[in-house]
Amino acid sequence: MYAGPAHIGTLRVASSFKNVHAIMHAPLGDDYFNVMRSMLERERDFTAATASIVDRHVLARGSQERVVDNILRKDKEEHPDLIILTPTCTSSILQEDLQNFVNRASIISDSDVIFADVDHYQVNEIQAADRTLEQVVRYYLDRCHRQEKWDQFLTDAPSVNIIGIFTLGFHNQHDCRELRRLLRDLDIEINQIIPEGGSVEDLKSLPKAWFNLIPYREVGLMTAVYLNKEYGMPYISIAPMGAVDMAEWIRQIQKNVNTLTLSSSNKRVDYEPYIDGQTRFVSQAAWFSRSIDCQNLTGKETVVFGDTTHAASITKILVREMGIRVSCAGTYCKHDAEWFKEQIQGFCDEILITDDHAEVGDMIAHMEPSAIFGTQMERHIGKRLDIPCGVISAPVHIQNFPLGYRPFLGYEGTNQIADLIYNSFALGMEDHLLDIFGGHDTKEIISKSISTDIDLIWNPESRIELSKIPRFAREKVERNTEKFARQKGIETITVEVMYAAKEASNT
């Protein structure tokens, strides 16, 4: 399973805000989210999510006062700004009127109380997170509007909101730091970053920013669209990942800044020199892909799979910036498949949209790429097939929360990605030596345990020849040769047949 159940998305948003408490309407054991947050993120604070337990009694008589009591209790104990009542798969089918509990509780409690508008059977973790973030923002802006405490003025200096940085996101903390640095370089102030570390009380000043940045399209886009519709705020939804998209991202910022700067002033910004300097000298990636080291990667085949943002960006980086071939690119975000297809059109041979990891595994086994760039799932598939894998997207594992600085976005991100890609392949010289000396292992192939047919015979010479092929390519050669032999009706495989097969497959 690539994307988790809906309530996980809501909890991720809730626990990213400061002083927001989530109460799950869930049976015992559904608070596994707290374990993930505490273990994966190595969170020092107690996760602000508790369960209002649904047990046998609730099943018989309904939650009655229980949910309201739990909300009021949290209100008294922790004084959160906001309490989000979160439904789970269980409460989705119980069909209790949770909204009613929320209404009742909100009259009494000092905290604001809302009911997360997500249905377990309609949306997944990612969609739920996107929705909940929008819901929270809308709630506070609407209220502010009603109370007419409205401060409509933009900030004096150009400023932005960064929307969509949150807990358990793939390298989100590092990306956030990198974005801050970039924006400082560009002389743009950050109005707010939400939801991570944000306070719901500050949400009312979101419209003071000049425009919004949505680094990952999975979460934050709904909020951006809402702010655009209601407050006319422009937004940039390009992920600043890879040198080419970085440049495009900065140019869009420039365009937005210049449109909004008063026409009278001549303080129009020009970021082109910055882009040029950064791309050529700060980021090592552009130079690296021209260095002779990287030549060896030319035309190597890879498979990319992940969420839409990361899979699309990495595919483009591999093809456009490093000259690597992408045999297949795919995403598990089925709800956003159209955008994905449009983005990587022309960058890869095949597109795969699925959330079934077995299907992805079969595709990889079939393609036999030199390297995979995918999620933890693909890393395990790669392990089994003996193909190296670089992890580029959630779902994540504790290894994806490195202590060191590892952004994927920005110019430092391009360096990190270049390292990741380069290190995932067998290194250049090593590759050659393997070719020349027949690999590290000098064990002869004694039995052909891999091939299924017994009617094909490899003569001794061809077997020796096969053993000279580096181990990682041996199976593929063996299979291609046998396939060729079978097509031609050859029974004994000789060295000649092997090379004939190789020639045939090259054409």
Add this chain to the structure above:
Amino acid sequence: MSVKIDETLIVECETGNYHTFCPISCVSWLYQKIEDSFFLVVGTKTCGYFLQNALGVMIFAEPRYAMAELEEGDISAQLNDYEGLKKLCIRIRKDRDPSVIIWIGTCTTEIIKMDLEGMAPKLEWEIGIPILVARANGLDYAFTQGEDTVLAAMAHRCPEPEFSVRERKQTIQHFLTFHSRKKEELVEYANHPSLVLFGSLPSNVASQLNLELKRQSIKVSGWLPAQRYTDLPSLGDGVYVCGVHPFLSRTATTLIRREKCQLVAAPFPIGPDGTRAWIEKICPVFGVEPQGLEEREERVWENLKDYLDLVHGKSVFFMGDNLLEISLARFLIRCGMIVHEIGIPYMDRRYQTAELSLLQDTCIKMCVPIPRIVEKPDNSNQIRRIRELQPDLAITGMAHANPLEARGISTKWSVEFTFAQIHGFANARDVLELVTRPLRRQKNLEDLGRTTLVRKE
């Protein structure tokens, strides 16, 4: 100077807002234990997400468990449950050919009242593989109780004893006269009715316990569960049963009521004191005088000396999530630790009677008051108490472990006790290895200072 000791045992009950694992997690150890089984969890994405994350990479090792993920159509009864499950089970039979398929019912199947128990026999007859149903859901049970529901379901499938007690005696005499090999065996074991132990243990721990009883010339005729489903022990009138885990109260009840077995109420073989008491309770049932147990226990304690020095006088707080708490607390008190609180999800006073009275005896022996036992604890209250008491060690779930560590409270992740080998004389060291690990780590890092790593609250 005498210490005033409160000898009454009080079990308090709180709100039940505590963190624990969902009972479907039992699949993770049971599928490894029962080699020819297949577990099918009938639930939602939430269940799948939990299994995938809690069991980590195991999902890719082609394990013998799977999810039947219920979708909206299943919930609104637009799809036919029976046909859906049948298709899945036929595929399982084709791919895996298990000896038994175990359906794990979840919260969702409970709420939509999916009649798993009704469907199973019908489907079993159709596809020719036994199908068991265990309702291991979070509405009713916590964590290890999942195993309890599976074993209770399995108890029904244990074969009847081939001969009645009297007949068996005759057969034995028959063997005595004709087969010399059987005679040797009879010298090795006392002549007693059969004893079946229940509770899933790694096979080497199970054979350690078998051996322990063999020393007392008591023969263990079988285990529930056995290594293979096809090797389930015979149960019935006149068979004695004894539990090895404190969380198997349903199984015990089933064995007594439905299978007419005799339950040997004993403390659980956790820690050398527990193991000895366990054997001492079993022996008299079969008219055997326990031999050499005192020396054996003594030797184990001596062997633990280095660890005992570390834990002596240190205090522990059990937040409670796996029902092993009473036995572990009892062992740790005997080790010289002070237990502030024993949180426990569910307390079956009848099934745990012997364990509770051993706890009481241990407290008296060690001159400490009986710790408060809190059933269905409330985690936020507990955290408040932990802050007041500042125990040297909190045994807790992962959700609270890191936050507590950051506040300078050493913790031990409680789930490790479920997966570690803690039963019998030989494994007492492993329990202390776990308990002392945070204390040893703390000692190593002592000189660094900075024990609290959160900003002032």
